[in-house]
Amino acid sequence: MEKSSFFTSLNGDRKYKSSEFAEYFASFLENGIFPNPKTNLEVISNGDMTITVSPGKAWINGYFYFNTDNLQLKVDYSDSALSRIDRVVVKLDFVNREMKTYIKKGTFASSPTPPDLNRNADAYELGIATITVNAGVTSITQSNITDTRMNSDVCGMVNSLIKVDSTILTDRFEEDFNNWFKEIKGILGEDEAGNLLNKILEVENKVNNMKLEDTAITVKDANNHFTSDKLDKVLDELFTFASDGKSSIATVVGSPLLASDTFPQQVSKIQTLKNDLATNLVNKNVNVSASSSLNTLINKVLNIIPSTYKYATGRSVTDGEDRFYSYKNDAKHGYTPTISVNALTFEPDYIFIWEANPESKYCFTVYCKNSMFEFPKIIFSGTYYLDQTASGKTATFALKDNLFVNSAGFRLPVISWTSPDYKWVAIKI
Structure with missing residues (x-):
């Protein structure tokens, strides 16, 4: 099928789709x-x-x-x-x-x-x-x-699709040369033209195999930086400086750098170490990037939160009522709802529970593993009226019966019978 475009439309006989224009432009530029x-x-x-x-x-x-x-x-x-x-x-x-x-x-x-x-x-x-x-x-x-903008497999840069076949150019040059050589032979004769070609090839061979054989070349002002001003000696010292420098860097930094590495290889390995340090700091919740200087990354180590610190948050609804013992008189308190959580991976030192959608009052519960009070483990629960039109209720419970706090979760009381929806946070210091 033959296709052509684009021509002026006469009475609607030349209509083109947007895809045809896109196809036309796509023939000039890569994606x-x-x-x-x-x-x-x-x-x-x-x-x-x-x-x-x-x-x-x-x-x-x-x-x-x-x-x-x-x-x-x-x-x-x-x-x-x-x-x-x-x-x-x-x-x-x-x-x-x-x-x-x-x-x-x-x-x-x-x-x-x-x-x-x-x-x-x-x-x-x-x-x-x-x-x-x-x-x-x-x-x-x-x-x-x-x-990934430079990755041509997934993106790449816009480039021209119009390219010249180098084979065509080579063939054209070879044809032009042969035509010229025929003319030269016609003017000089076959022997003279052959001799000229041999001389050209001889000069080309000498250029390709040229070696610097004069070791007495003097380097101007070399004595300010080198012990010798002779080129061969200066080059030897330069190689020694480079080798000593790579060895010193490898000694100071250590593995994986080697004295036998090239400078680009050492740069790449140091950058990888720096990137790994930045990643480890980010994983410890320290705000850094790989573009930060090495000195900045080292100083940021001081901002690492201790690995023993853990916390978890969530949202739960009450799961029933029961009577629990008070710390003060070891008597059971009135029936109280509870919150149960069974998805922890650590035993918390503190637990805070509060009403998710308070209206007229605000209910809360606090658990302390190592309390400031006379008891080692204490559960304090209370109700506070937001408009202060009524006094709140408080109670202090003992961690016994079916109340518990361990590495798998907790079940704690809340003094509320109107709202079943609570938020919580568990913390291990």
């Missing part, structure tokens, strides 16, 4: 983002659970995308146990006839991988970045973001 400026569609952390996509342009299959302002996108919350990798993509949507940038959420896993890009009859996606959402994090740092 990707535009290279200038270098911040084109760059993904930046905002220090919370959002990221910003910088202004920029993209090109997909002849369709044009332009983000004119900073675009803020929200990252879904993390899981308490597993991590995931999200992907920031520019999507050409044929169904909705639009191009948008959005976050494509990954799947939670112990070893997560980013989601695949859609490239089919309905859509075509470019991946401009990935976001690692580690377990339990409440913010995304720049070190969690991997820039």
Whole structure:
């Protein structure tokens, strides 16, 4: 089938679809983002659970995308146990006839991988970045973001599709040379032309095999930096300086650096160590990024929260009523509702429970493992009237009967019979 475009329409006889224009433009440019400026569609952390996509342009299959302002996108919350990798993509949507940038959420896993890009009859996606959402994090740092704009497998730069076949150029040059050589032979004769060609090849061979044999070359002002001013000696000293420098760096830094590494290899290994340090600090809830200086990362170690500190939060409803013993007279208190939680991984030192949706009064319970009172474990529960039209109720309970606090969870009383909905926080110091 023969196709041509585009011609002026006469009485509607030349109508073209947008896809035909896209097909036309796609024959000139490859898919990707535009290279200038270098911040084109760059993904930046905002220090919370959002990221910003910088202004920029993209090109997909002849369709044009332009983000004119900073675009803020929200990252879904993390899981308490597993991590995931999200992907920031520019999507050409044929169904909705639009191009948008959005976050494509990954799947939670112990070893997560980013989601695949859609490239089919309905859509075509470019991946401009990935976001690692580690377990339990409440913010995304720049070190969690991997820039994939330069990766031609998922994105790449817009480039021209118009290329010249080098084989055609070589054949043309060879043809022109043979024609010229025939003319030269016609002027000089076959022997003279052959001799000329031999001389040309001889000069070319000497240039290709040229060696610097004069070791007495003097280097100007070399004595200010080297012990000798002779070129060969200066070069020997330079190699010695470089070797000693690499050995010194490897000795100070230690494994995995080696004295036999090249300088680029040492730089790469030091950067990896620095990135690992930044990641470990982030995992300890210290706000840093891989772009921070090594001195900054070392100083940030002081901000690490002790590993013994643990906490958990949640929301529960009351699960029944019972009578429990008071500390003061060892007599049972009146019937009281309870809150039960069975999903802890540590035994808390403190537990705070409070009414989730208070109206006229506010009910609360406090548990202290090592109390300031005369008893080692105390449960204090009370009711406070918000409008102060009535006095509150309080009670102090003993941790006995079916009340408990352990590494698996807790069951504690609350003095309320009107609201079943409570929030809680358990803390281990």
